[in-house]
Each structure stands twice: as C-alpha cells, then as structure tokens.
Amino acid sequence: MRFDGWIAGLGTSSGTRVVLGHWQRSPYGPFSDVMLERPDGERLLLAPTRPVAEFIAATYTFDTVRVQPVRVTVAHRTWTVEAGPLRLRFVTLRRGPLGLCLRAVPGVLARQPLWSTLVDRPARLLLPGVRSRGSAGRGRREWYGARDLRPVRLVAASYDGTDLGAPAWVRPPVRFGFGSVPARPSLVRVTTTVALGPE
Template sequence: MEYKITVRDFLALGLGLAFISVGIDHFNSPCWYEPIVPSILPNPTFWVLASGFFEALFGLLLIIPRTRAWASVGMAWMLVVLYWANFNMWYNDIPLSGKTYDDIWHVRRLVIQIVLILGVTWIGQVTPFKGREKLHDSLDIFQGRITSSGFQTGDRIVVGAWNSSPFGTFTDIMWAKPDGTRVLIAPTQEIADYVTAMYSFDEVILEDIVSREEGRSLSVKCKSMDLQFSWKKGFAIPFKRSLLFIATVELFFARLIFSTRTYGLTRNNRQEWYAIDRVSNLSYASANIDGEDIGEMTPMNQPCKFGFSEAPKKPASCEVRTHIL
C-alpha cells in the first residue's frame, strides 16, 4: 500500500528535528539551562540532562509514523511539566546569560508553549474527536453557556443556559449569598434533583426561568431574579479536544490561567469534563434579587463552593459542552 506524505508528516519532521536539536543542546550546554530548574529539585544538572534526553527521544519518535501518536502524548505531557521551569524563571525573574525578560516576553513564551502542545497533539491526531468518544453513549452531555459574575453586595451568580441536554432546553441559576449560603434555582424538581446530587447547596428554589440570548447579551428572569449580561467577543478554541486532553493538558492551563478546573469528580462521584469552546469577559452585568439592585459586577473574589471547580475570578461567559459519566 502506497504511503501518502501529508502536512502532518512535514510538521512532524520539522518539529521532531527541532526537539532533537534542543535535546542535544541540553547535553552540550547544561549550565545555560540550570538556573531555571526549580530550587525544590536537587541536582539541577540531572534534571537538565533528563529533560534533554526526553526531548530528543520524543522528537525522534514523533518523526516515525508508527510511534507518532504515543510520542505526541508523551511530548505534550513533557511540555506541560517542563513549563514549570519556564514559570519558575518568570515568577522569580531569573536571568539567563545575565539577562532578565519582561512580562510580555514571558506571556509570549507561554503562548508558544500552548501552541507547541496543541501542535504536537494535532500531529499525533490525539486531540480531535475521532468521530465520537468511545464513552459517548454513556455520557450525559449538556451544551450551552455558563455566565458568572460577582456583585458589590458580595453575591456571586452562575447561570447555566443549556440549549441541549438530557432535559432539553433549560436554564438554572447557582447563587452564593454574601454569607456563603448556596442556593440553586431550578425550573423543575427533576432538574433540581439531578443538579443537587452532583453539587452542594443549602437551599433549593423551584421557579420558572426564562432566558433569552441575543447577540452577545443574555437576559434571565425568574420570580426571584432579573439578570442581564453582556460580553465581549472573546476568543474561541476552534477545534474539539478529547476528554483525555481536557482532563490533563487543558486542566493544567485552566488552573494556571483562570484558577478553574476542566475535569473532576462530582459530589456523587461522577466524572465531569468541561469542554470550553469560547471564553469571553463580561462587559456588563446587572442583577435584581427580590426587586433590589445588588450593584455593579465585581470579580468573584470568594469561592462559591458549589462543586470541584470554581467560576473564573473575572466575570465571564463561556460557551461550553459538559460531559458527565
């Protein structure tokens, strides 16, 4: 059977050779890399040489089609782990060859790391769904939008507006009061039972909830609340990711950048994955609770403690696909 050379083959060759070169350089010039090894690790030279070995090894395996998929997974994990050294350099302002770098440089370096991780997983074809996840028929899948904001009174509100779910189209509201009381507002008892089995609440309110999304705005109304949100264009993640990727690589960067989690266990020990398709910062939020205005939007400075993950500290609206097993 004739083998057709693809774009992935060319990229695998180029990236593989680059990693082999960098790996060899770790052996030729270990002193250059040693300053950024986190101080908690003993014997920096060992870790520099070890990272160089794996960079060269995974680079070689990435070039070979038969080992490419495994190499891309290993390389993605390696890039996640190795960023610890880069972050250490950033956080502690460590100079290399006597030169320090500003925050913009380090942000660019982080972006490069993310692009590399996405690139190697794309090359190995482990990032996109291959048709459907193997567990697809066992998953409860919710597709819609999660919008969250804090307010001047200390109230924190998280709205899930679901276009598609096992319960059809519906909206629910999670509300953390200033005193820490956690309230769920749900449209039906069935939905309330489902949500409270997975998340922690001190009070449950059943009310009809009407939500309407127009452009980049969302209005949510029920007997207890009148909510209005608007958001900026934000940025999209233009491809699907496997649940494994979401639970590992994406989880790491979600915690690092947004202080959130994209994977975890629910209260009733079910696995849950958040596949974020677009992240947008809010430009406006208002809330009336029982007829009283609770002030302007603020960051989510205190945790809500509904479940294993918290909403982003900065008020945001995210297009999301939630998978529950």
C-alpha cells in the same frame, strides 16, 4: 450524560455571585438554571423542573433548592435572565486571545474527557480556581470542555427587588463543586460530561 451550552459567571459589589447555565442540548432537553452564592455563604439553586433540580443538586452542593421558571432571552449581545427572585442583565464583549484559541478547538475534541484531562493543568494556571475535571456528588466524575470565552459586562442585577450593586469579579470563588468559574466575569461555551457513580 452530556450537556452542551453556556455558563456565565458574574460577581456583584454586594457579594452575591451568580452562575448561569444555559443549555441548548441535554438529557433533559433545553433548559437554564441559576446557582447563587450569597454574601453570608448560602448556596442557592434555581432550576426549572423537579428532575433537573434533583440531578443538579445530586451533582453539586446547595443549602437551598427551588423549582421555578428560569427564563433567558438573548438579543444580539444582551442576555436577560428572570429566575424567581433574581433579575439579571449582562452584555458580552469582544473575545480576547484565550477565547480565540478556544474557538479553534473542534467540537468533537472538546467533548472528549481525555481532552479535558489534558488541559486541566493549563486551565488552572491561566484561570486560578477553574478546573476542567474533578469529582462531583454521589461518586460522579465530571469534565468540562471549553469551546469559547467572552468577557461580559453586568448591566443590572437585583435579588428580591434589591439592587445587588456594581459589577465585580467572582471573589471569593463560588463553592458549588470542585471548581469555580473564572474570576473575571465571563461567558463560556462548554460541553459538560457527567459520568454517573453508584447511587
């Protein structure tokens, strides 16, 4: 199963870390989802439909799963997210050398699991905590093929009406799956491939 889109990872000074998935193409059609890890360690999934929630929850690990609308709007460089109790706004910044290198990777190559396997070790060295391949839930295997990377700046974030504080790096790393997002808040264009295992 293949998903093409964007993953944003952001931290806040309150300790809440947010991972947004914004998928233009997927087996479920276009959709967005949000994974949050709260300061007390609770891992929460916000997904727009039951089938999407069931697939993500079977691939990653959560303490709480909620099915509710996840709305994402993009206006120039500003992203606005409304997902249940979460309100989030961030802006993308100019891509650096790594982002420029990833932009040069042809899409047809980035979609190949072999490519993700080859770049896994360099990815770990350049971005501690990041992995481009690994084992997921229910015997599934997963590969990430990154095609762009932009730093982001958090503008505002609140949860249940409470301000989540100032922008911060994603520390400690999130614990939804076999790897985390980059520690520095960022937006990554990615092709994710999931090989289903025995159910």
